[in-house]
Amino acid sequence: MPTLSLTQPLIKRRIRGVPNSFWAQIYLLLAVLETIVVLIIQIVNIANTAADDSVDAWSNTKTVSSGSILVYDSLFIVGQLFFVVIAWEAVAHKNTIQVIATTCFNCLLFVYALIQYFNNVNIAPADSTASNLLVLRLCLGAITGVCSIAFAALTWELFLDFGWKIFKKLGADLAVRTMFKRRQVLITLFKLDVFFFVGYAIQTATLVLKVTDAETWVQIGVVMPGSVLVLTLGFYALHWENARCMLVVMFCLAVSPAYFIYRLVRMYTVGNHGTMDPYWDTREYLLFFIIVNIVLILGTLYSCWLCYRDFGKGLKTRTLDYQNGKVKAQVDAESTDAAAFTPGHAATHLPKSENRDRWQLE
Known part of the structure; x- marks a missing residue:
């Protein structure tokens, strides 16, 4: 009777896009x-x-x-x-x-x-x-x-x-690994920002505001495309380590909480909870999105600042070297040399899933 092994993948056949x-x-x-x-x-x-x-x-x-x-x-x-x-x-x-x-x-x-x-x-x-x-x-x-x-x-x-992913990707340099970790955090925050920024703008434009209201067209014509543009600029600035573009992104993020605070105050001061209150059946949802957006903005702004300080310190070069296969060859050579020159020990390689005492993200 076949048994389920935690060291073997469920799908043993190699399929592109499916992790092994x-x-x-x-x-x-x-x-x-x-x-x-x-x-x-x-x-x-x-x-x-x-x-x-x-x-x-x-x-x-x-x-x-x-x-x-x-x-x-x-x-x-x-x-x-x-x-x-x-x-x-x-x-x-x-x-x-x-x-x-x-x-x-x-x-x-x-x-x-x-x-x-x-x-x-x-x-x-x-x-x-x-x-x-x-x-x-x-x-x-x-x-x-x-x-x-x-x-x-x-x-x-x-x-x-x-x-082991970070070690194999960029080598054992702790400074480079730390910079790479900050970069990955910021990329992930940008992705979450896109969903929550656009999601909030769609809700207010379709459920709260009216076609005759000028604020509706500000939401549709400025807030939604502006949010996507700023976040796209953030991806660009981070990838190419463009300091000027990153400063623009940080400025836009710094002023964004003021907009959400304005929306929050307006939501609770627009009138009584009667039939004329445009927020009475959407207030809880919008409050949820406003809170999440403010937290994401603050986290993204701080992460942008950390990555901005790391520009020009070698992460971009190291990443390009990895893409060209240079880092992997260097790491493999270092691992082989270390095993060969260890007195009294043979070069033994444990399966990846069984080796739990290895480098990890601090």
């Missing part, structure tokens, strides 16, 4: 399964919501369309697809930092699912379509919550499994 590691394949498989289940549940929610023409299906005290519910269900689907993409990218490139960020993102999806559930509890009368869908919304929270715990456990295994 047991724990990495488990992580990716769980991410795909979670995404499939979430997509099925959300498609059912959207189909039932769109087919319900009853106003009372969504509220017994306020006049509200099901449009906002459809937007948030759709946004959840986009978030889940974004999650599985960055999860695959993280394990395919053996990026420990992005694996950790992906697990944290799944935890945020869990919080978002809880907000969806409790927000719908408050507006769904008994024996309505919205009330019947509450069970599915509760299942979303349970699924993402359990998966978050599983991803956290798998993250530790991947941290151990990918430990």
Whole structure:
């Protein structure tokens, strides 16, 4: 009877894009399964919501369309697809930092699912379509919550499994490894920024603001494309170590919290929670996105500053050398020489998955 070995991958056949590691394949498989289940549940929610023409299906005290519910269900689907993409990218490139960020993102999806559930509890009368869908919304929270715990456990295994990656990529220079770690953190933060910045702008432009409101066109014409442009400039500045572009990105990030604080104050001072309050059914969602965005902005700004100080210190050259195969050859030669000149010891190489006492990210 065949047994399952933790040192052998589930899929032994080499497939491009699929990591050749047991724990990495488990992580990716769980991410795909979670995404499939979430997509099925959300498609059912959207189909039932769109087919319900009853106003009372969504509220017994306020006049509200099901449009906002459809937007948030759709946004959840986009978030889940974004999650599985960055999860695959993280394990395919053996990026420990992005694996950790992906697990944290799944935890945020869990919080978002809880907000969806409790927000719908408050507006769904008994024996309505919205009330019947509450069970599915509760299942979303349970699924993402359990998966978050599983991803956290798998993250530790991947941290151990990918430990040699930095050494093989850039050598054993601690200074270079530290700079590379900061670079990977900033790249991961930029990716998360894109989702949360654009996600917040879409919500305010489609659910809160009106076509006749000038602020709507500012959101659509300035905030959304401006956010993408700044983050794209950040990727460019980091890759080519362009100090001037990075300073522009840091300035834009530094003034961004003022915009979100303005939106936060406006959201709670626009009026009473009555039928004329444009935020009454979106306030919890927008508050969640504002908090996450401010935290991400502060983290990204600090990370930009650290990477800016590292410009011109050799990381770019070392990365290019790795791409040309020079670093790997150097590391392999150093490893062979070290084994050959160790008195009384033969050159013994343990399998990667069994060697847990190796270099790791500090």
